[in-house]
Structures are given as structure tokens and as C-alpha cells.
Amino acid sequence: MSDDPKTLVSTAWLAAHLKDPDLRVLDASMYLPGTDRDARAEYDAAHIPGARFFDIDEISDLRSDLPHMAPPPEKFMSRMRAMGVGDGHQVVVYDGAGLFSAARVWWLFRLMGHRDVAVLDGGFPKWQAEGHPTEDMPPVIKDRHLTARFQNHLVRDVTQVSQASKLGSVQIVDARAPGRFRGDAPEPRPGLRAGHIPGARNVHYEALLNDDSTMKSPADTRALFQEAGVDLAKPIITSCGSGVTAAILGLALTRMGHDSWSLYDGSWTEWGMFPTVPVATGDA
Template sequence: MTYTTLVSAATLAANLDNPNWRIFDCRFSLADSAAGFESYRSGHIPGAVYADLNQDLSSPVQPYTGRHPLPNFDSLAEKLGKWGVNNRSQVVVYDDAGGAFAGRMWWLLRSMGHTQVAVLDGGYGQWRKQGLPTTTALPKIGASAFRAYLDNRQWLSASQVETGLASRSIILVDARTPERFLGKSEPIDPVAGHVPGAVNRPLQSNLDRNGLFLATDQLRQQFTDLTSPFPAERVVHMCGSGVTACHNLLAMEIAGLGGSKLYAGSWSEWIRNRNRGVASR
């Protein structure tokens, strides 16, 4: 059996010794870029390799990009091979933020043609809650070969978003908190507000009180209510920098609403051009 959206802690635990499974720790803090790796070194799921949002899952920031530009996919494919991933591997990614960062790696792999990738439901917290094993030992993994089949139709540029909104051919869903979306608070980016015409779906809405994803039917109903009458293929997700937006994209896939896209540059790229509109209500 393969997993393409979520995997439970119990299922991952049962496959820790499965040679076809590869695990990645994606813990990260926007406030302290070293915190994720420090947490990893203090304890992680056995066999997990650390994938850094800045160093591995993004490329360097440029004058007109957002805070986390898409990585160089050739370089990422090479890294995946060095990390033991091949085109038949079952990949599992996790973090300690409900999937907010692990979702980025999930989406990147899917965009590279690798659908056998799943987010650990409940993340590291659920793993610890169930009393499952952790280690501080770094994994010893033999290199493999990973070939990417990149599909650049999975994301939109700022100009494509502008055109889509102007023609009313897309609906733009922003995963940031309501406070940031409405411009009441902006702790990260220099301009507050949101893209005119966007709707708000905070990623936290996808999780229950235990930090697990909501049931499929709940997610389907909520996203259908939010994005109707647009079909899933016309839904575009954004956030602050194209990272946490992947959480909503994942939630739609869980709900059986496949085909939505990512505005990769998101808010931090949008505001680089002063000619682009900004709304605050």
C-alpha cells in the first residue's frame, strides 16, 4: 500500500525498518532558522533525515522574490538521491507545527512527479504522545538515484494570479491567520493586508483539537462552501511565502478535491511590486 496524503503514527512505526520508506524531519521556526535543526539533534524519529526549509526546500531570496522562493529542482533531486530516495520510495514528512512546514516538502515532491509522499498526521507531537521511539543518532543511509519529472503547471506566478483574478477564472485562498489577512497584525512582512479578491482559510482550520486533520467529509464540505462555484482545478493557494499554503492544498487533496495550485511567491512576493493592489478588509 502506498500513502499519498497522510500516514498515521502507528503505520509509520510499523514501517520504521521498511527499506523502501524514507522519513524527513521538516521542523522549522520562522523566528529562529536554527531552531528546527536544534530540535532534530535533540531527538527525532529513527531514520529521519533533516530537511531545512531555507537550505534545502527553498532557493536564495532575490530582489523581486518572496521569502521562500522555490528551490532549484535539479539540486533538490540530487539531494533526495543522496538521502536515499528513489522513484519507488515511500516518503514520509513531519514537523511539530501540524504539517505547516512538512506540507512544503510534500508539495515539492508531488510537483517533481513523486506521489508516494505523505505527511505524518499529528506530526512529532502525536508520535511522542503515543510513546513511540525517538533517537539522537544520525541515520546512516546509502545514496540512491532520484529522477524528477517536474510539472511546472502546479504553481502560478504573480502575473498569472493577477490575470486569473482579473478574468475571474481563479479563486485565491490565503492560509494566513485572520489578523494577518485583514492587515491588523503583520509580524513578518513589511506590508500588511491581502491580495484584493482573495478569501481567507487559516491552515489551523484544517485540524482538530488534537492537531490531526479533520475527517475527509468535513474538509470537503468546508472547502466546497468556501470556493464554490470554482472547481478544484481553479483554486489557487497562497500564504506569506508559499510554505504554509501547501497545508490547504494538502487538505483539499485529503478531501478528494484534487488539482488545486500554489501561488509560490505569495504575499511576500506580491508586495515587492508597489503597483499590485493591497486590501485590508
């Protein structure tokens, strides 16, 4: 792969830059209920040297009933300052699944106006498998101011997504597994209807990844979007279960040179709960 400090970097790139003074590494691991993994405990036991733990559920809008919605800019700025992450830093985000939740934090930084942020390709499993160093010590933190400039065009709410679904002017792409998209498989969160947003196309995020959780090439990911019937000439809204794996689609789109996309933050947790918006089932 070609390393790009604004999208995706390899374990070799990170190993070479690990001691750069303006590099900040974030462990953004999170796991769905039922996986029996504790992201914070795993971080405390072993992490990439110097990494800070980014708690996706806490660094969120806790006023919302929906899980881990994007935080207000003031909260993001204050949390990053306390973690010693600020203006002028190159940020690299990884997770313990390989490539799962790290893309969500990559998107959050972009939402707050920061583009010098990349996901670690293959994440912590690849880093460990290659024998790179880990530590169990907390990093030494020095405050650093972070300026947030909220980018409204990178996020969408239920009203905007409903309009896009009706008008068809924007393509909606759902990252969930095909069974959940079709409505055949149950939703992991109780109380949600089964199916998908009318007019949406399905590109399961796992299809974009190789066996070692590295991301497939831009040419290969482009082919997968096209095979799913996605019109890449249109703007795109990415969606998923709760706004996490939708960011993996956004990462793939950005690497393909498709910058006209936004993320539906509430995703199916919101849409599937709303009785007044329509739900489609089947393949399309």
C-alpha cells in the same frame, strides 16, 4: 482516519511500516522568526528513527530574494540523492509543530513529479505523546538516484496570480490568519503591505486541524472551504505568507478529491512587497 500513502498517514501506520526497506522519513520542521525554536537542534536531540533532516530554507532557490522558493529540479535531485532518498521510495514527512511545514515538502515532492509521499498526521508531537521510539543518531545514508519531472501546473507566479485575480476564473484561497487577511494584524515580515489579493477567500490553515494538529476529515474540511465562499468547482490557487501553510490547504484539497490546484510560491511575501499589484482589505 483512513491512511493514504499519497497524502496523509497516521502515527500507527508509520510505526507499523518504520522498518520497511523502501520507506524514507523526513523531518521537515521549520519555525517562523520569533518562535525561539531551532529546528535543526531539535532534530539532532531527538527524531523518528532513520529520519533525515530536510532543510526547507537550504533546499530552495537561493538565487531568489524571496524565502525558501522551490529549488531548481537539479538541486532537489542532488540534495535528495545525498540524503539517500530516491526513485521507488515511499516518503513520509513530519514536523515538530504537528502539521505546519511538512505539507510544504509534500508539495515539493509532487512538484518534482513524486506522488508516493505522505504527511504524518499530528507530526512529531503526536508520535512522542504516544510513546513511539525516537533517536538522536544520524541515519546511515546510501546514495539513491532520484528522477525529477517538474510539474509546472502545481506552481504559480505573481503574473499568473494577478491574472487569476483580475479574471476570476481561478479561485484564490489564502491560508493566513483572519486578522492578516483583513489587514487588521501586522505582517511578521517588515516592509509588506497589509491585506490580501483582491478576490481571494480566507481559509485559515489552523481551522483545518484538530486540537492535536491532526487534519480534520475530508467532509469537515470541505465544509470549511464552502463556508468561506470558496467555489470548489473552479481551479484553486493556494496562498499564505511565504508558501508554507498554503501547502496545508493543498493537502486538504487533495484529500477531498480536488486535484485542480496550484500553489503561489511567492505568496504574500512577494505580493505584499510589489507596489504595482492591488491589495484588498476587510473580509472579502
